[in-house]
Amino acid sequence: xxxxSKIAKEVQEETKVRLHxxxxxxxxxxxxxxxxxxxxxxxxxxxxxxxxxxxxxxxxEGVLFINDKEDILLTQKGHDLVAELGISPVVDYxxxxxxxxxxxxxxxxxxxxxxxxxxxxxxKAIRDYDQGAVTPETTVARVLFIDSRGDLEGRDIIVMGxxxxxxxxxxxxxxxxxxxxxxxxxxxxIEFDKRIFKELGIDNAEAMVWDLRNPFPEEMLGKFDVxxxxxxxxxxxxxxxxxxxxxxxxxxxxxxxxxxTLRDSSIFRWKEFQETLINEYGTxxxxxxxxxxxxxxxxxxPETRAAQIAPVRRQPKDIWYRSAWxxxxxxxxxxxxxxxxxxxxxxxxxxxxTT
Amino acid sequence: xxxxSKIAKEVQEETKVRLHxxxxxxxxxxxxxxxxxxxxxxxxxxxxxxxxxxxxxxxxEGVLFINDKEDILLTQKGHDLVAELGISPVVDYxxxxxxxxxxxxxxxxxxxxxxxxxxxxxxKAIRDYDQGAVTPETTVARVLFIDSRGDLEGRDIIVMGxxxxxxxxxxxxxxxxxxxxxxxxxxxxIEFDKRIFKELGIDNAEAMVWDLRNPFPEEMLGKFDVxxxxxxxxxxxxxxxxxxxxxxxxxxxxxxxxxxTLRDSSIFRWKEFQETLINEYGTxxxxxxxxxxxxxxxxxxPETRAAQIAPVRRQPKDIWYRSAWxxxxxxxxxxxxxxxxxxxxxxxxxxxxTT
Numbered sequence: 001x002x003x004x005s006k007i008a009k010e011v012q013e014e015t016k017v018r019l020h021x022x023x024x025x026x027x028x029x030x031x032x033x034x035x036x037x038x039x040x041x042x043x044x045x046x047x048x049x050x051x052x053x054x055x056x057x058x059x060x061e062g063v064l065f066i067n068d069k070e071d072i073l074l075t076q077k078g079h080d081l082v083a084e085l086g087i088s089p090v091v092d093y094x095x096x097x098x099x100x101x102x103x104x105x106x107x108x109x110x111x112x113x114x115x116x117x118x119x120x121x122x123x124k125a126i127r128d129y130d131q132g133a134v135t136p137e138t139t140v141a142r143v144l145f146i147d148s149r150g151d152l153e154g155r156d157i158i159v160m161g162x163x164x165x166x167x168x169x170x171x172x173x174x175x176x177x178x179x180x181x182x183x184x185x186x187x188x189x190i191e192f193d194k195r196i197f198k199e200l201g202i203d204n205a206e207a208m209v210w211d212l213r214n215p216f217p218e219e220m221l222g223k224f225d226v227x228x229x230x231x232x233x234x235x236x237x238x239x240x241x242x243x244x245x246x247x248x249x250x251x252x253x254x255x256x257x258x259x260x261t262l263r264d265s266s267i268f269r270w271k272e273f274q275e276t277l278i279n280e281y282g283t284x285x286x287x288x289x290x291x292x293x294x295x296x297x298x299x300x301x302p303e304t305r306a307a308q309i310a311p312v313r314r315q316p317k318d319i320w321y322r323s324a325w326x327x328x329x330x331x332x333x334x335x336x337x338x339x340x341x342x343x344x345x346x347x348x349x350x351x352x353x354t355t
Numbered sequence: 356x357x358x359x360s361k362i363a364k365e366v367q368e369e370t371k372v373r374l375h376x377x378x379x380x381x382x383x384x385x386x387x388x389x390x391x392x393x394x395x396x397x398x399x400x401x402x403x404x405x406x407x408x409x410x411x412x413x414x415x416e417g418v419l420f421i422n423d424k425e426d427i428l429l430t431q432k433g434h435d436l437v438a439e440l441g442i443s444p445v446v447d448y449x450x451x452x453x454x455x456x457x458x459x460x461x462x463x464x465x466x467x468x469x470x471x472x473x474x475x476x477x478x479k480a481i482r483d484y485d486q487g488a489v490t491p492e493t494t495v496a497r498v499l500f501i502d503s504r505g506d507l508e509g510r511d512i513i514v515m516g517x518x519x520x521x522x523x524x525x526x527x528x529x530x531x532x533x534x535x536x537x538x539x540x541x542x543x544x545i546e547f548d549k550r551i552f553k554e555l556g557i558d559n560a561e562a563m564v565w566d567l568r569n570p571f572p573e574e575m576l577g578k579f580d581v582x583x584x585x586x587x588x589x590x591x592x593x594x595x596x597x598x599x600x601x602x603x604x605x606x607x608x609x610x611x612x613x614x615x616t617l618r619d620s621s622i623f624r625w626k627e628f629q630e631t632l633i634n635e636y637g638t639x640x641x642x643x644x645x646x647x648x649x650x651x652x653x654x655x656x657p658e659t660r661a662a663q664i665a666p667v668r669r670q671p672k673d674i675w676y677r678s679a680w681x682x683x684x685x686x687x688x689x690x691x692x693x694x695x696x697x698x699x700x701x702x703x704x705x706x707x708x709t710t
Binding site for chain 1: 375376378380384441442443445447450452453457458463499502509533607608609625626629630634639640641643644645679684686687
């Protein structure tokens, strides 16, 4: 077995995150590009426990070392390995205008400006609910993406359980939807939205406290054209957010939007999510835009498992947590999943660490 | 049953293309945006036979009419229906810098310039092989996308059966891959590439005539890090191009790239393609970027079934045929599909029409 496969196997045994040799190769590629651990996680597209485990293992093997500034660097042995395997740094040709999303936030400057002004007083992200908001540019780009797909104007839209991003607020601000219902477990966010809806006279938008672990009542099912959400990447949360999101949709041809990251779930788990979407829920995936969602750093980061298992004490300075933007569509005989969640593992499991 | 569902059902019975009511709604949305039939197909995300069938049906119902310039327009009854259902025109906030791809072609101007100079003498698209090349901006953006994903530098790459796009040539021009193998059924394209490889001294790139209906010989299997292709949207071609592409990959964590359109296949069929990728081939989808690939109009258009079933005689003037750009990754136990194709229906079936 070659070096990279051996390391993948060992770190998998230790962390329980599934890995293959190219995951290790990709992490080395990231180290060639940046010494910052959090940027390495970002560029590796790996769950934090896996990236941390690989870095520690490669240090033990004498391939990497950490200098006094807490930069992660290659040793001479590391450079030899890189030359032998022909590994090169990451290149990035993504568009600086739209930040690689394909939809630039400034395509509606007025919406962006209004949103930024309102969002400045937003409630702070708290750890209890796995919060960590996306940048205002992300939120506005989401709305423009959704509008460009025909899923905003005249639609009944539910925004579920990720209102720390204020996506529901941004959708409502366009005044294009027929109806907007925002639900979140965090009363502070619901009160925030309610106050703004009232102040601005947006009377087709409502906000309501709701814990997505509970099934929706009958009157919520089959009532919306579009759902938008951003779940934690556990299986339980995937069902609670996305299964239930699909349950709110009216008929075939309706759409769902959500973020899924590789920072808190492996590519192996992504496949299982896709199996669920296609085989069990009867939906089709129409879009996956990598690194669409950029998350601002959250104050509670030092308390997270991610910070504790990291090979460095240094905090993230820049954006390092990003997720892909999925769009799905319902097809005939799609399934309305709406069971109670008994699973204890809602926010965190072996692949997750940022809660 | 409401009007749109009734029309979807009738057109489905007539054309055999699966449809739901929101497909009809989307077509009306497109008619509110443009009178040009080919742009309507583009904006509807529908196979040409379905779009043509819906337009003809809506004319019969008195909802649409065609004026003497061959513009498709709403009648008064149509306007009443639009008002009743709250249908609005298509909006488009996609990025003008990168043409919505997230990767602008001009991020490597030298590659773009060289490619354009070389491509000006390319063999003309011919009907025999379902040809119709993408724009040079598309080809170059594909290469920059692939490079940004770590799938170019130092990689063994096979470019399969779509060399009318000259993607293999563009990949080779970067001189970043370790090895490039271009295969295509069209000898003109293979000779074209071979001549340029020789003239420019690109000695790590080869080109070879190959008919993808035939299985690959043993020595081609498991030999590449990356495959790139652009199949016709029949099930037989999907297997021949993508199943065989996966068969050439070395191990887990390798990548495949291909275009899939909704102009020659329905969203129902997309779900079946996704089932095949995930359940049968054991791959995971990492990217789907809608409208990434822009196809130039092809001279043989008037001879195609698309032109014959269109409700207008007017030719497409502008780009109307676009496809999504998929990236998949192999996971452990992925399947190397490599059967002979006995299916007669390789280029064309009930949903396809542009060959």
